[in-house]
Amino acid sequence: MTVTMNPTSGPHVFPKGFLSVAKNVGIRDDTLDFTMVYSEAPCSAAAVFTQSCFAGAPIVVGREHIADGRLQAVVVNSKNANVATGQQGIANAREICALVAAELGIAPEEVFPSSTGVIGRQLPMDRIRTGIAGLRSELKPDNLEATARAIMTTDTRPKMRSLRVGDAVLFGMCKGAGMIEPNMATMLAYFYTDAQFSPEELRELLRAAVHVSFNMISVDTDTSTSDTCALLANGLAGAVDRAAFQEALTAMAIELAKDVARDGEGATKLIEAQVRGARDEAQARKVAKAIINSPLIKTAVYGADPNWGRVAMAIGKNHEYADLDPERIQIAFGPTVVYDGRDLGEDLLEAVQAYLQGDEAVIAVDLRLGAASATAWGCDLTEGYVEINGKYST
Numbered sequence: 001m002t003v004t005m006n007p008t009s010g011p012h013v014f015p016k017g018f019l020s021v022a023k024n025v026g027i028r029d030d031t032l033d034f035t036m037v038y039s040e041a042p043c044s045a046a047a048v049f050t051q052s053c054f055a056g057a058p059i060v061v062g063r064e065h066i067a068d069g070r071l072q073a074v075v076v077n078s079k080n081a082n083v084a085t086g087q088q089g090i091a092n093a094r095e096i097c098a099l100v101a102a103e104l105g106i107a108p109e110e111v112f113p114s115s116t117g118v119i120g121r122q123l124p125m126d127r128i129r130t131g132i133a134g135l136r137s138e139l140k141p142d143n144l145e146a147t148a149r150a151i152m153t154t155d156t157r158p159k160m161r162s163l164r165v166g167d168a169v170l171f172g173m174c175k176g177a178g179m180i181e182p183n184m185a186t187m188l189a190y191f192y193t194d195a196q197f198s199p200e201e202l203r204e205l206l207r208a209a210v211h212v213s214f215n216m217i218s219v220d221t222d223t224s225t226s227d228t229c230a231l232l233a234n235g236l237a238g239a240v241d242r243a244a245f246q247e248a249l250t251a252m253a254i255e256l257a258k259d260v261a262r263d264g265e266g267a268t269k270l271i272e273a274q275v276r277g278a279r280d281e282a283q284a285r286k287v288a289k290a291i292i293n294s295p296l297i298k299t300a301v302y303g304a305d306p307n308w309g310r311v312a313m314a315i316g317k318n319h320e321y322a323d324l325d326p327e328r329i330q331i332a333f334g335p336t337v338v339y340d341g342r343d344l345g346e347d348l349l350e351a352v353q354a355y356l357q358g359d360e361a362v363i364a365v366d367l368r369l370g371a372a373s374a375t376a377w378g379c380d381l382t383e384g385y386v387e388i389n390g391k392y393s394t
Contacts (some may be wrong), residue, residue: 069199
């Protein structure tokens, strides 16, 4: 199957039966800061969450509500993460679900909550209660693009994709620009489809897609306290081929993950680390992540500095792998091989420098140990990252 999807800029196709609203409720400023997606039919659902021991209140509640694999609504606020807010934060997350459920005429357990933004501040519940009142009358069909905008924080643009799989439609969106080193997903990601699957099938489909996409990106090595990735299927379009859907979901997740890396805070370039010839997948993934997480590599790419020695450093710091042999390893920047068991000469550096002037940089490494491979994505490190995060909470 060849997967052809509509990019963020659209035009988009939308799954049947999903209505949404996006609005400002006054959490922080006059931008969109609150959104809710409602399915006219109950959904099978699956989700994965952050492994952080400082997980936010919505994670606690979300894990409870997704346990039976059934949901009918997703509610998200941005600009406030509802993290490190104690029992009051958990109570607030539960109240939001209850208020939304009352508006929709469903059980609170069928509402899935998420929050993203500044850590350590209680939600302004009076404003949120006012914003939720009458919410059902504000729901619109084919409005998921507005939802993708409402979940943003420091993102410079919304991130969304859509495509058809047989008679069904899959729509995906995510947000994330900083505090990105997921161990499961990205900061927030949601997939909505009218295809028919059981909760058990969705869990398997989602985990397989996340493994090679969101789990393989990093902006700054920091794992968010709010990481959530959910997949809802209302079945209104009927059954579709599972293998075709898996391919589509995985391809979409990879594109969205790359969007997150490309939109990293202050970033100007996407970095893709391709590692092949590893003894197993775990080794390939570890080496690829070491490359995209290196501040020295990230700054070199930003400055178009052809310092391939930093890639050698990143490979070598995986010292637990005693089989890594410098005399067998190959390193390339784009089409230019700069190291192949030995230094290939300084006359190649000009070509690498020219290549690094672009907005994407592929760093390819062949370990020549086996047949396993992995790809990871990150971004360059610029003054802009410091500027954004030096003033994030103010």
